Amino acid sequence: MNAFLPAPDRVASRAKQxxxxxxxxxxxxAFVMASLQYDDDWTCFSGTPIISKYNQETDKTPLLKxxxxxxxxxxxxxxxxxxxxxxxIPIAIPVDEMTHAMIAQPQLLARIAERVGVQIIHQTNQEHTDWRKGDYTHKAYRAAWDEPPARYWIDHEEAMRRxxxxxxxxxxAGFLNMGQAHVIDFGELVPA
Known part of the structure; x- marks a missing residue:
């Protein structure tokens, strides 16, 4: 990470606020309710499924946190x-997946952010899902909230293995390119 990043403890203090x-x-x-209801649209073959014995019903609330x-x-x-x-900054793949459910509530999130006086930052082509234990994000997280739960904050190398x-x-099972293609023929009728 860039040497010009602010000290992790300063970031931690502000993040808590x-x-x-x-x-x-x-x-x-309302934001929480809307984000958690987004679960039907979360289907991603390479995000939350890297969590061992993942269960969206029981994992979605801790992931929101x-x-x-x-x-x-x-x-x-x-x-x-x-x-x-x-x-x-780098975040773990399953945590990043959850942020997508939250950003999918743009009106609510924008109004909350405006009242709080912050900007919510997330842009797919700039995101880093290569979180590693001991990195900048880990230090800032730990300074703010103690150790991140290992169930969701999966180190990058382990995430790649999974x-x-x-x-x-x-x-x-016939799903190719991490679910972006498949070889399943549904036998549907196609009009001539």
């Missing part, structure tokens, strides 16, 4: 640097 303000917002309950913390860390970095690219296992299983 941002998180408290977001949670105190009058629309936070982690995704929100990640967004608050990124917002704090942006606030201190003014640099969107720098603010895209993705390799999933790729083999998907291909054996």
């Amino acid at each position: 941002i998180l408290a303000a977001v949670k105190a917002d009058k629309e936070f309950p 982690e995704g929100l913390r990640a967004l608050c860390l990124k917002s704090a970095v942006f606030e201190m640097t003014g640099d969107e690219n720098m603010a895209e 993705l390799g296992i999933l790729r083999q299983k998907y291909e054996a």
Whole structure:
């Protein structure tokens, strides 16, 4: 990571303030409800499925907590640097997946962010899902909220190993390119 990033403890302190303000917002309950209802659209072959024995019903609420913390860390970095690219600090793949469910509530999230006075940073072509234990994000997270839960904050090398296992299983079932293609013929009628 860039040497010009603010000290992790400063980011941690500000991220905690941002998180408290977001949670105190009058629309936070609606935001949580909408984000958790997004679960039917979460189907991603390479995000949350890397969690061992993943169960969306029981994992979605703890993942929301982690995704929100990640967004608050990124917002704090942006606030201190003014640099969107720098603010895209590494986060774990399943946590990143959850942030997508939250950003899919643009009106609610924008109103909350405006009232709190922060910008929520996330841009797919700039994101970094190569989180590693001991990296900048880990230090800032730990300073704010103690050790991140290993169930969701999966180190990058382990995530890549798990993705390799999933790729083999998907291909054996006829799903190619991590679910972006398949060889299933539904026998549907196509009008001439």
